[in-house]
Amino acid sequence: MTTPPPLATTPTQPPLPPLSGGATGPTALHPLLDTVLTALTTGTATRPGPLPAGGPEHTAAQLRAAAHPLLPTTGTGPHQALRTLVHALAAGAADPAHPHCAAHLHCPPLAVAAAADLAASALNPSMDSWDQAPAASALEETLTRTLAAELYPDTPHPDTLITTGGTESNQLALLLAREKHAHHGPLQLVVGANAHHSLTRAAWLLGLPEPIVVPAPNGTLDPAALDEALTHLHHPTLVTATAGTTDTGEIDPLPDIADLCERHHADLHIDAAYGGTVLFSPTHRHLLTGLQRAHTITLDLHKLGWQPVAAGLLAVRDTTTLAPLTHQADYLNADDDTQAGIPDLLGRSLRTTRRADALKIAVTLKSLGRDGLADLIDRTLAAARHLADLVDIHPDLDLYDRPTLSTVLFRPTGATDHDVAHLRRRLLTEGRAVLGRTHTSGRLWFKATLLNPHTTPTDLQALLDHITHVTHTSPSGV
Numbered sequence: 001m002t003t004p005p006p007l008a009t010t011p012t013q014p015p016l017p018p019l020s021g022g023a024t025g026p027t028a029l030h031p032l033l034d035t036v037l038t039a040l041t042t043g044t045a046t047r048p049g050p051l052p053a054g055g056p057e058h059t060a061a062q063l064r065a066a067a068h069p070l071l072p073t074t075g076t077g078p079h080q081a082l083r084t085l086v087h088a089l090a091a092g093a094a095d096p097a098h099p100h101c102a103a104h105l106h107c108p109p110l111a112v113a114a115a116a117d118l119a120a121s122a123l124n125p126s127m128d129s130w131d132q133a134p135a136a137s138a139l140e141e142t143l144t145r146t147l148a149a150e151l152y153p154d155t156p157h158p159d160t161l162i163t164t165g166g167t168e169s170n171q172l173a174l175l176l177a178r179e180k181h182a183h184h185g186p187l188q189l190v191v192g193a194n195a196h197h198s199l200t201r202a203a204w205l206l207g208l209p210e211p212i213v214v215p216a217p218n219g220t221l222d223p224a225a226l227d228e229a230l231t232h233l234h235h236p237t238l239v240t241a242t243a244g245t246t247d248t249g250e251i252d253p254l255p256d257i258a259d260l261c262e263r264h265h266a267d268l269h270i271d272a273a274y275g276g277t278v279l280f281s282p283t284h285r286h287l288l289t290g291l292q293r294a295h296t297i298t299l300d301l302h303k304l305g306w307q308p309v310a311a312g313l314l315a316v317r318d319t320t321t322l323a324p325l326t327h328q329a330d331y332l333n334a335d336d337d338t339q340a341g342i343p344d345l346l347g348r349s350l351r352t353t354r355r356a357d358a359l360k361i362a363v364t365l366k367s368l369g370r371d372g373l374a375d376l377i378d379r380t381l382a383a384a385r386h387l388a389d390l391v392d393i394h395p396d397l398d399l400y401d402r403p404t405l406s407t408v409l410f411r412p413t414g415a416t417d418h419d420v421a422h423l424r425r426r427l428l429t430e431g432r433a434v435l436g437r438t439h440t441s442g443r444l445w446f447k448a449t450l451l452n453p454h455t456t457p458t459d460l461q462a463l464l465d466h467i468t469h470v471t472h473t474s475p476s477g478v
Helices: 025-045 055-067 078-091 111-123 134-151 166-180 197-205 223-231 254-264 276-280 319-325 335-339 358-393 417-429 457-472
Strands: 159-163 188-192 212-214 237-242 267-272 296-300 312-316 397-399 407-412 434-440 443-449
Touching (some): 025 078, 055 078, 111 358, 134 159, 134 276, 134 312, 159 166, 159 319, 166 197, 188 223, 212 223, 223 237, 223 254, 237 254, 254 267, 312 319, 358 397, 358 407, 397 457, 407 417, 417 434, 417 443, 417 457
Parallel strands (some): 188 237, 237 267
Antiparallel strands (some): 159 312, 397 407, 407 443, 434 443
8 A cells, every 4th residue: 555645845835824713723813803803993983974975986996996906916915905805894884883874674783793703703613414513503403492482482392493584584484384285275475565575575486376465554464454355365375464664663463463364274474573572672572462373483683683694583383394394415414314313404494504693693692681682672662762752853854653663764844755865865975874765655754773772862863963964955955
């Protein structure tokens, strides 16, 4: 037997870049983290507001100049590359930690969650087989069982899957409902006019019939209209309700909808991507009365859960519901390995390679506890109510309605829809504020979605001052 030759090396070869894992990984990471944190600090300092001023073309030009050349013949080395690109990204960021960045369901992550996410990236477990993620798979099982018991406290065998967010969770919910009724005809999806767009898209993706859309006057699904729609359906039906709409943050009448689903023998899915974490607040959990009556529930912790993207969940009332996801690939979950006690992870997702997103969620829950999480939720919802109070008494602004969760709609008094759209773009271009927009009750409104528990009354007043300033200095003379 011959000995293989050694790997060829020459004295002129550069040293290999260090890895993030292994015994030397933390030592290699430490100076790089110092560089990253410094670049985050300097980049953020160059941006005086919640996003860069100048608009898309200016921001793109700044980024391209910093990145060029992105693939040089000889690399700059890790510290220079990190300094340059992290600084540029922070300088050009729409920073959800800034109190005037309040357009979308885009939260500022907790520092402890981001730190945990770094550990997951460094260790890089892949959640498609146990031998790639021994401890991470055990942690994911512990986390999903814990959260399933919170969402379905009176159910013997609930379960939860980790997903990339509300869209994937909603798609999985429709897939599981379709497979449950596969031998009884095509599944008919029934949604409110206020439902998230991912549900209609999921129906298309899964080859389901066009969804039946039920009116949602005042932003919530109309039970009487749902009753009428269900009365005329005679094949498998999945009704979706929403607990926290994207446009207004409102919650459908969940108990009434659950009653109708039981009466008409329809399955119920509740998209609680936005509002689901309110369950952890003793003060506000009554808003979700009826949630546990759903067959499946979407939850999204990178909204009112303060997690780095991605951190979605799909909860099911009974773990047998997940049977259609069972899949076998011999190199990942060979039958004899499974029979020998090696956990099978492949049926926990439609994805193969998955990050260990359970770590940041688990660290957050353990760090904050029930009281800490409830405090963040209560503070954030209180800030939204305070903003509504400020708008309500403002002589130049009109309030749409009191907030249910943390979304506040308002508009300048006397403004046209064109004015609202123009003023929002001006706020963006000048780097003053990131506000959303939504069309409801026949008018276009500014949408402030508050997700930052650190936001103060002074921050909110300053936001309205920015709006007043651009309104009074607008060429249209609003």
